[in-house]
Amino acid sequence: MKRILIITADMCDDSELMYPYYRMLEEGYHVDIASFEKTLIKAKYHFVVEANISVKEVVSDLYDGLLLPGGMAPEKLRQNSDVIRIVKDFYEMNKPIGAICHGQQVLISANIMKNKNATCYPGIKDDLINAGALYEDSEVVVSGCLVTSRRPEDLPAFIREFLKLLKITFNVSKEN
Amino acid sequence: MKRILIITADMCDDSELMYPYYRMLEEGYHVDIASFEKTLIKAKYHFVVEANISVKEVVSDLYDGLLLPGGMAPEKLRQNSDVIRIVKDFYEMNKPIGAICHGQQVLISANIMKNKNATCYPGIKDDLINAGALYEDSEVVVSGCLVTSRRPEDLPAFIREFLKLLKITFNVSKEN
Numbered sequence: 001m002k003r004i005l006i007i008t009a010d011m012c013d014d015s016e017l018m019y020p021y022y023r024m025l026e027e028g029y030h031v032d033i034a035s036f037e038k039t040l041i042k043a044k045y046h047f048v049v050e051a052n053i054s055v056k057e058v059v060s061d062l063y064d065g066l067l068l069p070g071g072m073a074p075e076k077l078r079q080n081s082d083v084i085r086i087v088k089d090f091y092e093m094n095k096p097i098g099a100i101c102h103g104q105q106v107l108i109s110a111n112i113m114k115n116k117n118a119t120c121y122p123g124i125k126d127d128l129i130n131a132g133a134l135y136e137d138s139e140v141v142v143s144g145c146l147v148t149s150r151r152p153e154d155l156p157a158f159i160r161e162f163l164k165l166l167k168i169t170f171n172v173s174k175e176n
Numbered sequence: 177m178k179r180i181l182i183i184t185a186d187m188c189d190d191s192e193l194m195y196p197y198y199r200m201l202e203e204g205y206h207v208d209i210a211s212f213e214k215t216l217i218k219a220k221y222h223f224v225v226e227a228n229i230s231v232k233e234v235v236s237d238l239y240d241g242l243l244l245p246g247g248m249a250p251e252k253l254r255q256n257s258d259v260i261r262i263v264k265d266f267y268e269m270n271k272p273i274g275a276i277c278h279g280q281q282v283l284i285s286a287n288i289m290k291n292k293n294a295t296c297y298p299g300i301k302d303d304l305i306n307a308g309a310l311y312e313d314s315e316v317v318v319s320g321c322l323v324t325s326r327r328p329e330d331l332p333a334f335i336r337e338f339l340k341l342l343k344i345t346f347n348v349s350k351e352n
Binding site for chain 1: 190191194195198199201202220221222223331332333335336
């Protein structure tokens with residue numbers, strides 16, 4: 001069974017946490033939600049879900065893909081050394097990383113955006129470019145193991161491409 | 177291309193509108209959102225989307241499946257004769273109808289629940305039983321063309337079964 005890790009925190013975007021979370025469950029995957037501590041995560045408006053693991057405890061090897069929802073959580077998460085360690089682990093193992101909206105702030109702080117095609121919420125476009133990314137204004141951009149989107153309305157395209165990449169990566173790793 | 181109709185109104189549940197809507201788009205389907213009028217639909221907490229067609233204008237033959245999100249919208253929708261006409265149309269054509277949470281109030285008023293296995297939000301369980309349904313407390317129940325679930329947390333199972341039924345029905349109708 002595929003194992004997916006979502007890293008988020010309070011004040012994340014409701015849709016960007018809920019849709020990917022439910023969608024991975026619908027697909028039959030195991031999903032862990034990691035945050036600073038094991039606690040209830042309260043999204044910006046109404047969605048509440050349990051973070052069942054703390055980022056300190058995360059063993060990156062155990063997962064097949066990583067999702068970073070947006071909202072106001074990534075600005076806090078990017079300052080945490082465990083979050084950065086996890087993102088770098090996934091990147092080095094070439095495992096799918098999906099980031100949407102402000103989730104890309106964590107990718108910027110993990111210093112992995114140089115020469116990568118990517119998109120993000122318009123408000124942080126300049127930061128993505130300053131981090132060395134090749135910015136595109138598209139609903140979804142795939143570059144190596146990175147899948148990025150701009151906003152909640154892009155979720156259908158974002159998850160479609162993330163799942164596609166996950167299936168390719170998973171089949172390749174099974175062959176090795 | 178499959179065409180899906182969602183009928184909803186203001187004060188619907190955010191997740192129960194957003195997840196099925198984005199999910200059908202992710203699947204590559206055409207989705208129309210119908211309400212009393214063409215207008216912006218404001219869900220209970222934050223989700224806003226355009227109803228691009230009024231229930232008056234809906235031609236049921238044009239669609240392959242119907243979705244009824246819950247929240248506080250169904251109690252208003254069940255009083256509308258066009259909504260009832262559409263639900264009966266789908267039922268008579270044996271096309272998939274998915275209802276979640278309070279969406280089943282519309283099915284009750286369409287008088288199609290007699291001897292049907294079904295579930296719903298616990299608060300309207302007695303109404304479903306009084307309408308003749310065989311109530312089950314399960315995350316999802318499929319009975320003929322009807323797919324029902326209890327609450328937002330059931331969305332992964334709800335959509336998984338709705339899509340399964342949609343694909344079977346669509347393949348059967350293509351063969352005929």
